[in-house]
Structures are given as C-alpha cells and as structure tokens.
Amino acid sequence: MPPALSAAPDAPSVSTPDRLVLDGISLGYESRNGYRAVVDDLSLTLEQGAIGCLLGSSGCGKTTILRAIAGFEPLRSGVIRLGSETLSGDGIQVLPERRRVGMMFQDYALFPHLTVEGNVAFGLRKRPAAERLRRTAEMLELVGLSALARSYPHELSGGQQQRVALARALAPEPELLLLDEPFSNLDVDTRERLAYEVRDILKRTGHTALLVTHNQAEAFAIADQIGIMREGKIEQWDSPWRLHHHPANDFVAEFIRRESLMSSRANASMRGASTGSRHP
Numbered sequence: 001m002p003p004a005l006s007a008a009p010d011a012p013s014v015s016t017p018d019r020l021v022l023d024g025i026s027l028g029y030e031s032r033n034g035y036r037a038v039v040d041d042l043s044l045t046l047e048q049g050a051i052g053c054l055l056g057s058s059g060c061g062k063t064t065i066l067r068a069i070a071g072f073e074p075l076r077s078g079v080i081r082l083g084s085e086t087l088s089g090d091g092i093q094v095l096p097e098r099r100r101v102g103m104m105f106q107d108y109a110l111f112p113h114l115t116v117e118g119n120v121a122f123g124l125r126k127r128p129a130a131e132r133l134r135r136t137a138e139m140l141e142l143v144g145l146s147a148l149a150r151s152y153p154h155e156l157s158g159g160q161q162q163r164v165a166l167a168r169a170l171a172p173e174p175e176l177l178l179l180d181e182p183f184s185n186l187d188v189d190t191r192e193r194l195a196y197e198v199r200d201i202l203k204r205t206g207h208t209a210l211l212v213t214h215n216q217a218e219a220f221a222i223a224d225q226i227g228i229m230r231e232g233k234i235e236q237w238d239s240p241w242r243l244h245h246h247p248a249n250d251f252v253a254e255f256i257r258r259e260s261l262m263s264s265r266a267n268a269s270m271r272g273a274s275t276g277s278r279h280p
C-alpha cells in the first residue's frame with residue numbers, strides 16, 4: 001500500500017501558529033508607461049520556525065515579494081502580517097527598521113573595514129556593551145567562526161563570509177529572516193553544503209525564514225515549504241515531498257522535472273571540468 005501522505009518524511013507538522021502571512025498581496029512598479037503589476041493576488045503562510053522558499057525563474061517577482069515584506073515596497077492590495085501584527089496593508093505601512101525582519105543577500109554586504117566580530121556586532125550598536133559582546137560571541141559560536149573573530153572579510157572564503165552575514169542578520173533576534181539568493185555567489189559544492197548548514201542553524205535557533213532562489217537543489221536542501229512561482233503568482237505552495245510526488249499542475253511537474261535535469265547536468269559538467277583539468 002502506498003504510504004499515507006501524513007507519513008511523508010517531510011510532511012509539515014500540525015498546529016504551530018502562523019508567523020508570516022501574505023494575504024492576497026498585489027504590487028508592482030510605476031514606469032513611464034504607467035503601472036506594471038509584478039505580484040498578483042499572492043497568498044502564503046509560514047508557521048513559526050518553518051523555512052519557506054520561493055522558487056522561480058528570473059523576473060517572476062521573488063525579490064519584489066521580499067522587498068515588500070521588508071517594508072521597502074508598498075502594497076497595492078492585500079495584507080502582510082507577522083505574528084499578530086499587520087506590517088503592510090489595511091492602511092498600515094510599518095517602517096522597515098520597525099519590522100524585526102533580518103535580511104541576508106547574495107553579496108554578503110559585509111563591511112570590509114570591520115573585523116568579523118565588528119560586522120556581527122554592528123546591528124547591536126544600541127545594546128549595552130556587555131550584552132553586545134555576549135550576543136556577538138554567541139552568534140560566532142553558532143556559525144562556527146569563533147576562531148576567526150578578529151579576521152577581516154577579505155581573509156575569509158565565500159562560505160565563511162556568508163556565515164558571518166548569517167550571524168550578523170540573526171544577532172538582533174529578528175522574528176523573521178529573509179534570504180535573497182544567499183548562496184548564488186558560491187561554487188556548486190559549497191552552495192549545497194552551506195544550504196544544509198544554514199538549515200541546521202535556523203532549526204537550532206527556531207527562526208522563521210523565507211528564502212528566494214532559482215536553484216531547485218538549494219530550495220530542496222533548505223526549505224520545509226516551497227512555492228513554485230510563475231509571473232507573480234504561486235502555482236503550488238507545498239512541502240518538497242509533495243511537490244515531487246503530487247505536483248498541482250503540468251507547469252509544476254515540468255518545472256520540477258526540467259530543473260532537476262538542468263541541475264544534475266550543471267553539477268556533472270562542473271565536476272567533469274575540474275576532473276578534466278586533473279586528467280588532461
């Protein structure tokens with residue numbers, strides 16, 4: 001007998017409160033030719049402690065959604081809620097710095113003139129010195145970089161820099177972490193390893209996080225819930241297991257099939273290239 005859906009290894013657990021709710025959000029940009037819709041009546045919910053991922057091709061609106069959640073883009077309609085608080089919509093637009101939302105980007109955006117610990121402590125400037133020191137040390141321990149606290153960003157590998165960026169984003173204890181293509185500057189092996197590491201760290205701290213990427217391997221390595229996007233809409237918001245086994249429509253099925261094929265080809269050719277240089 002086929003296993004019951006609830007027995008799927010990564011089926012979402014029940015009855016944790018929703019942390020992030022996007023309820024029918026629409027937004028876009030003004031241009032010379034007038035308003036252009038980019039995100040159209042999009043909804044999703046993310047439970048407390050869950051890691052969500054928006055997966056879709058370039059230009060489908062992933063970054064625009066993160067920018068709206070962070071408070072940099074106003075909504076045309078719909079509501080964004082974090083816990084019980086409305087952040088955007090219903091006539092409300094909470095300022096970005098009041099949202100308790102942390103962000104981590106693909107280019108790390110570390111300050112080159114500050115040490116690793118200086119970078120992590122940066123977001124804690126307003127805290128008392130003793131607390132700042134304690135929290136910085138705790139964050140460096142969490143991401144396994146205590147030994148490099150006095151190093152400068154240029155002395156670190158890409159993966160280490162990205163771990164500093166994660167420690168910096170988590171230091172002020174955000175209620176939600178947004179990650180925009182965080183691993184795309186890294187080589188293919190580091191990318192997947194770091195995606196698993198970041199998942200492990202976020203699960204240990206219990207943070208709720210939303211990631212955007214166009215890389216399926218990365219999405220499947222890190223996320224509890226994935227939204228397959230097409231032109232500003234989510235075609236299916238589901239667990240990785242269900243996306244593979246129960247795609248909602250032909251678009252999702254074809255997207256998963258094509259991306260898996262492309263990613264295994266890309267991995268094979270990159271590994272082949274490095275093997276080739278050793279065996280001319």
Ligand SMILES: Nc1ncnc2c1ncn2[C@@H]1O[C@H](COP(=O)(O)OP(=O)(O)OP(=O)(O)O)[C@@H](O)[C@H]1O
Nearest residue numbers: 029030038056057058059060061062063064065214
């Ligand atoms: N500031 C802006 N002004 C006008 N149009 C914009 C602006 N930012 C993004 N867009 C347009 O909105 C659409 C969605 O962009 P967005 O960056 O959200 O896509 P994405 O899915 O994150 O793409 P990528 O994977 O390439 O980063 C694109 O067509 C883009 O050109």
